[in-house]
Amino acid sequence: xxxxxxxxxxxxxxxxxxxxxxxxxxxxxxxxxxxxxxxxxxxxxxxxxxxxxxxxxxxxxxxxxxxxxxxxxxxxxxxxxxxxxxxxxxxxxxxxxxxxxxxxxxxxxxxxxxxxxxxxxxxxxxxxxxxxxxxxxxxxxxxxxxxxxxxxxxxxxxxxxxxxxxx
Amino acid sequence: xxxxxxxxxxxxxxxxxxxxxxxxxxxxxxxxxxxxxxxxxxxxxxxxxxxxxxxxxxxxxxxxxxxxxxxxxxxxxxxxxxxxxxxxxxxxxxxxxxxxxxxxxxxxxxxxxxxxxxxxxxxxxxxxxxxxxxxxxxxxxxxxxxxxxxxxxxxxxxxxxxxxxxx
Numbered sequence: 352x353x354x355x356x357x358x359x360x361x362x363x364x365x366x367x368x369x370x371x372x373x374x375x376x377x378x379x380x381x382x383x384x385x386x387x388x389x390x391x392x393x394x395x396x397x398x399x400x401x402x403x404x405x406x407x408x409x410x411x412x413x414x415x416x417x418x419x420x421x422x423x424x425x426x427x428x429x430x431x432x433x434x435x436x437x438x439x440x441x442x443x444x445x446x447x448x449x450x451x452x453x454x455x456x457x458x459x460x461x462x463x464x465x466x467x468x469x470x471x472x473x474x475x476x477x478x479x480x481x482x483x484x485x486x487x488x489x490x491x492x493x494x495x496x497x498x499x500x501x502x503x504x505x506x507x508x509x510x511x512x513x514x515x516x517x518x
Numbered sequence: 519x520x521x522x523x524x525x526x527x528x529x530x531x532x533x534x535x536x537x538x539x540x541x542x543x544x545x546x547x548x549x550x551x552x553x554x555x556x557x558x559x560x561x562x563x564x565x566x567x568x569x570x571x572x573x574x575x576x577x578x579x580x581x582x583x584x585x586x587x588x589x590x591x592x593x594x595x596x597x598x599x600x601x602x603x604x605x606x607x608x609x610x611x612x613x614x615x616x617x618x619x620x621x622x623x624x625x626x627x628x629x630x631x632x633x634x635x636x637x638x639x640x641x642x643x644x645x646x647x648x649x650x651x652x653x654x655x656x657x658x659x660x661x662x663x664x665x666x667x668x669x670x671x672x673x674x675x676x677x678x679x680x681x682x683x684x685x
Contacts, residue, residue: 388650393583401577410568483555
């Protein structure tokens with residue numbers, strides 16, 4: 352069995368399950384709002400912790416255009432950002448795949464995969480191991496809020512053997 | 519003629535036309551990108567200036583759920599945020615109405631209206647007068663990046679007579 356590929360089964364994404372890694376950016380049945388603009392707009396306020404540190408650090412807003420993948424997905428590497436959080440919000444109703452892990456001495460361990468459903472985005476906290484951006488079904492643009500600054504903010508970890516991520 | 523309602527004709531939204539007020543957040547034919555994630559994702563980097571100041575100031579990510587309006591739109595007030603920028607990106611393909619103004623001694627003047635087309639969002643710079651969030655056609659959720667902090671960050675100006683905003 353030692354050559355059998357490790358598999359990860361994809362779970363449904365919820366605030367509670369994702370809490371160790373960051374926030375789910377969404378409006379759900381528990382969401383509170385403030386009515387603004389004379390009541391024509393509902394503000395669901397401050398849904399994600401934006402973490403920014405380092406020399407000349409500032410918040411950056413970008414668009415990531417992600418190619419679609421089929422499942423099962425083969426996970427070869429993970430990454431993390433020591434100087435800031437990173438949020439992803441799809442700009443069309445879409446599902447995407449999220450893979451996160453705990454850290455053990457610089458190595459991603461205890462991997463978990465989530466399926467983000469329509470209307471859900473995520474914010475990875477600083478230093479949380481996560482997979483690449485994986486759109487499903489179709490090319491998808493995401494609004495990304497992360498950190499710009501002087502230090503190198505990307506750490507990569509390549510697995511010796513890929514994980515198989517499946518429903 | 520002195521009781522005739524003032525009208526504003528809506529223009530098409532472009533980076534160039536919007537530059538005095540902030541940035542258009544979009545991918546267009548001139549957009550440069552960085553290939554990341556082994557080439558499966560294109561990063562269109564740092565499309566908007568996030569401005570954050572004040573005591574305990576930080577970036578907030580929120581969702582605004584905006585009710586739809588019909589055109590012509592009646593503009594009764596404008597607002598501005600002295601302590602930070604505010605960006606709006608629709609989470610479904612949609613058009614929305616943007617009204618901005620120059621400032622003259624604390625009064626919005628020389629109003630301009632833009633129609634954001636599908637794929638376009640905007641970032642208002644700090645202290646730029648702008649109208650309320652105006653979705654068209656259907657209820658629309660927007661991802662909003664703005665500033666949280668201790669000082670009051672909202673200044674309102676009510677017009678004596680409304681403006682009529684039309685195509």
